[in-house]
Amino acid sequence: MNAIHNTNHTGSRNSPPALDHPQLANIFTADQARAHWHDGALWFVRQKRDRMAKAIPEWEELRSLASQIKAHALANLPEYLELFERQATEMGAVVHWAADGQQHNQIVYDLLKENRAQRVVKSKSMLTEECHLNPFLEAHGIEVVDTDLGEWIVQLRGEPPSHIVLPAIHIKKEEVSETFHQHIHTEEGNYDPTYLTRQARHHLRQKFLGAQAGITGVNFAVAETGGLVICTNEGNADLGVSLPNLHIACMGIEKIVPRWIDLSVFIRLLARSATGQPITTYTSHFHGPRVGGQLHIVLVDNGRSAVRSHHTFQEALHCIRCGACMNTCPVYRRSGGHSYSNTVPGPIGSVLAPAMDAHKHHSLPYACTLCGSCTDVCPVKIPLHHQLLAWRGEMAERKLIPLSKRLSMKMGRIVLGNSLLFRTGGWLARFGLRMLPKWLTHHRLNTWARQRDLPIAPKQSFRALFQQRKKRHQD
Amino acid sequence: MRVGLFIPCYVDQFYPQVGMATVEVLERLGIEVDFPEAQTCCGQPMANTGCLDDTRPLADRFLQIFSGYDHVVSPSGSCVSMVRHHYEALFHNDARLHHLSEHTWELCEFLVDVLKVEKLPVRFPHRVGLHSSCHGLRELRLDACSERMGNQHSKVRRLLAGIDGIQLVDLKRCDECCGFGGTFAVAEEGVSILMGVDRIEDHVASGAEVMTATDASCLMHLEGIIRRRNIPLRTMHVAEILAGRNWQ
Numbered sequence: 001m002n003a004i005h006n007t008n009h010t011g012s013r014n015s016p017p018a019l020d021h022p023q024l025a026n027i028f029t030a031d032q033a034r035a036h037w038h039d040g041a042l043w044f045v046r047q048k049r050d051r052m053a054k055a056i057p058e059w060e061e062l063r064s065l066a067s068q069i070k071a072h073a074l075a076n077l078p079e080y081l082e083l084f085e086r087q088a089t090e091m092g093a094v095v096h097w098a099a100d101g102q103q104h105n106q107i108v109y110d111l112l113k114e115n116r117a118q119r120v121v122k123s124k125s126m127l128t129e130e131c132h133l134n135p136f137l138e139a140h141g142i143e144v145v146d147t148d149l150g151e152w153i154v155q156l157r158g159e160p161p162s163h164i165v166l167p168a169i170h171i172k173k174e175e176v177s178e179t180f181h182q183h184i185h186t187e188e189g190n191y192d193p194t195y196l197t198r199q200a201r202h203h204l205r206q207k208f209l210g211a212q213a214g215i216t217g218v219n220f221a222v223a224e225t226g227g228l229v230i231c232t233n234e235g236n237a238d239l240g241v242s243l244p245n246l247h248i249a250c251m252g253i254e255k256i257v258p259r260w261i262d263l264s265v266f267i268r269l270l271a272r273s274a275t276g277q278p279i280t281t282y283t284s285h286f287h288g289p290r291v292g293g294q295l296h297i298v299l300v301d302n303g304r305s306a307v308r309s310h311h312t313f314q315e316a317l318h319c320i321r322c323g324a325c326m327n328t329c330p331v332y333r334r335s336g337g338h339s340y341s342n343t344v345p346g347p348i349g350s351v352l353a354p355a356m357d358a359h360k361h362h363s364l365p366y367a368c369t370l371c372g373s374c375t376d377v378c379p380v381k382i383p384l385h386h387q388l389l390a391w392r393g394e395m396a397e398r399k400l401i402p403l404s405k406r407l408s409m410k411m412g413r414i415v416l417g418n419s420l421l422f423r424t425g426g427w428l429a430r431f432g433l434r435m436l437p438k439w440l441t442h443h444r445l446n447t448w449a450r451q452r453d454l455p456i457a458p459k460q461s462f463r464a465l466f467q468q469r470k471k472r473h474q475d
Numbered sequence: 476m477r478v479g480l481f482i483p484c485y486v487d488q489f490y491p492q493v494g495m496a497t498v499e500v501l502e503r504l505g506i507e508v509d510f511p512e513a514q515t516c517c518g519q520p521m522a523n524t525g526c527l528d529d530t531r532p533l534a535d536r537f538l539q540i541f542s543g544y545d546h547v548v549s550p551s552g553s554c555v556s557m558v559r560h561h562y563e564a565l566f567h568n569d570a571r572l573h574h575l576s577e578h579t580w581e582l583c584e585f586l587v588d589v590l591k592v593e594k595l596p597v598r599f600p601h602r603v604g605l606h607s608s609c610h611g612l613r614e615l616r617l618d619a620c621s622e623r624m625g626n627q628h629s630k631v632r633r634l635l636a637g638i639d640g641i642q643l644v645d646l647k648r649c650d651e652c653c654g655f656g657g658t659f660a661v662a663e664e665g666v667s668i669l670m671g672v673d674r675i676e677d678h679v680a681s682g683a684e685v686m687t688a689t690d691a692s693c694l695m696h697l698e699g700i701i702r703r704r705n706i707p708l709r710t711m712h713v714a715e716i717l718a719g720r721n722w723q
Binding site for chain 1: 487488490492495512513514515516518521522524525526527529530532533561609610613620624648650652654655656664665669670671695696699702
């Protein structure tokens with residue numbers, strides 16, 4: 001066991017602190033320089049995406065096509081999953097079905113045990129993060145090493161990823177240097193990215209060579225061929241499944257696309273939306289196990305069927321996990337991925353998380369200004385901000401919003417529902433703002449006014465001015 | 476043409492000059508507007524909180540008050556979007572709503588789409604930063620947004636660009652949200668303030684003297700930060716510029 005596995009992941013990965021998004025966001029924004037740096041790093045990626053999208057004249061048509069293909073695939077999901085299973089099996093793969101994260105973890109563990117695999121390398125897979133596979137396997141004495149550089153950095157630090165494509169985007173190179181120094185004894189104070197990357201490469205290479213199994217995620221599973229597509233920039237998935245004989249590919253059931261040709265739409269959208277690259281460095285197709293090896297594919301539901309059967313939220317399953325909604329979200333960029341307390345953060349995470357546990361994630365649909373940028377940037381056209389609005393309706397219906405909010409909305413309805421009450425209330429507010437001393441209107445309990453002035457109250461309302469104007473015109 | 480003026484509740488009480496500017500712009504173009512006195516609020520604050528039971532009575536009220544008009548015009552993209560896109564979830568197959576949602580307009584789009592205005596005979600010799608309020612931008616498509624590719628309409632920007640003497644500045648982030656977001660401004664204070672400060676700094680760095688927007692709510696939040704920090708930037712609603720108001 002090396003240092004990685006002495007780190008206790010279970011606490012940080014499985015049970016996020018019982019704080020709401022605003023509280024966690026306030027902690028992140030308290031360090032303004034850092035929040036600013038984080039915002040800038042992600043905005044840079046968003047701009048790269050814009051340049052790539054602009055270079056494709058049919059960009060908007062591609063988005064529409066992708067959305068239609070996903071809608072079709074989801075409408076016929078059982079048929080396509082079965083077709084995929086038949087085709088994959090025919091090529092020699094073994095397909096497993098997991099209803100939830102627990103079953104998924106058990107299936108993976110049993111496979112490793114059967115094959116006496118103690119050392120495992122894993123390429124980036126948000127599904128295994130979602131199922132908390134690492135702590136489960138570690139508790140059974142298996143060494144799992146995340147081989148995506150960003151994932152490995154957060155693994156060493158005992159943190160969950162803060163972004164689905166850029167897991168360590170919240171960490172500065174100086175901090176990476178400290179982490180490496182602590183765990184793999186790199187030179188203290190050497191922040192040179194090339195040096196650090198070489199050290200990581202050297203260390204991970206030993207892990208690859210010693211691995212007895214490779215676990216990967218899946219970007220697309222093609223029903224008609226039974227093939228898998230895995231996209232990486234580091235080639236770590238390829239190496240991880242080429243050296244050991246056992247390849248376990250874990251995927252959510254929504255990763256299915258019907259035809260091989262459909263990839264011509266999704267591959268063009270994925271990397272451009274994700275990182276502003278025309279294509280990932282490696283786009284690897286797997287058709288059955290390699291000679292002498294085994295390929296196991298674990299199909300995981302874990303709440304997806306429930307989302308699929310929900311009329312309002314089913315489109316959330318179109319998601320191809322590109323992360324573009326995170327890069328564009330002005331809230332995510334300034335509050336950091338950990339403020340969402342969910343494997344998938346940002347707009348899509350705020351739609352998916354409450355479907356798993358509405359009580360725990362009640363604040364996420366409100367971690368949003370409803371600006372709609374996510375909806376327009378999404379390569380598969382998920383109406384994200386409308387889904388977040390719909391979630392708010394669900395939260396209110398299930399009484400999962402704070403009582404103070406519920407009461408103030410009720411009050412609002414009463415005052416605004418009566419023109420006399422509204423006019424009187426308005427008059428009082430304006431009069432009070434004009435007459436009361438500033439310390440009485442701008443006190444600490446008035447959250448609006450802690451860092452903002454209230455409007456300068458006019459003497460007369462619009463309706464009064466309008467009446468006067470009408471009178472003047474009539475006279 | 477019977478045109479009903481819909482003045483958002485907080486504009487009525489705190490930004491009457493925006494309402495008056497709207498009236499002037501329309502009257503100069505020969506449109507006589509009617510302001511139904513019973514109006515209060517479209518219900519958006521409740522709807523955006525998810526409290527649909529508290530929204531329905533207000534939306535119902537709005538429908539009763541405004542369904543008799545040929546057109547309803549408002550100096551707010553956000554409130555118009557509420558009526559046009561979000562009332563549908565509250566009423567099922569109400570014929571009145573069908574008419575209302577198709578004939579409720581944000582001021583600039585009413586000028587461009589209905590009145591076919593190309594140019595307004597006013598002068599505003601200042602450097603102006605246009606803050607594209609999100610709901611006007613992405614729900615009503617009043618201007619081109621940076622996420623979408625291909626040809627897009629430009630209504631607010633075109634109207635402003637046609638004004639004598641005006642100089643529209645180029646922002647680094649042409650359409651990022653200001654962080655108002657209704658109750659978000661209070662519930663997520665930390666992020667809201669950072670977003671507002673970033674927008675203001677972008678306008679200041681771009682040399683803007685005046686920051687304008689289609690929604691007074693964004694400006695209320697931004698102006699609040701500007702005044703607290705004594706930043707040399709003035710906020711004006713688009714209607715005020717279109718009405719040829721002086722900047723002081």
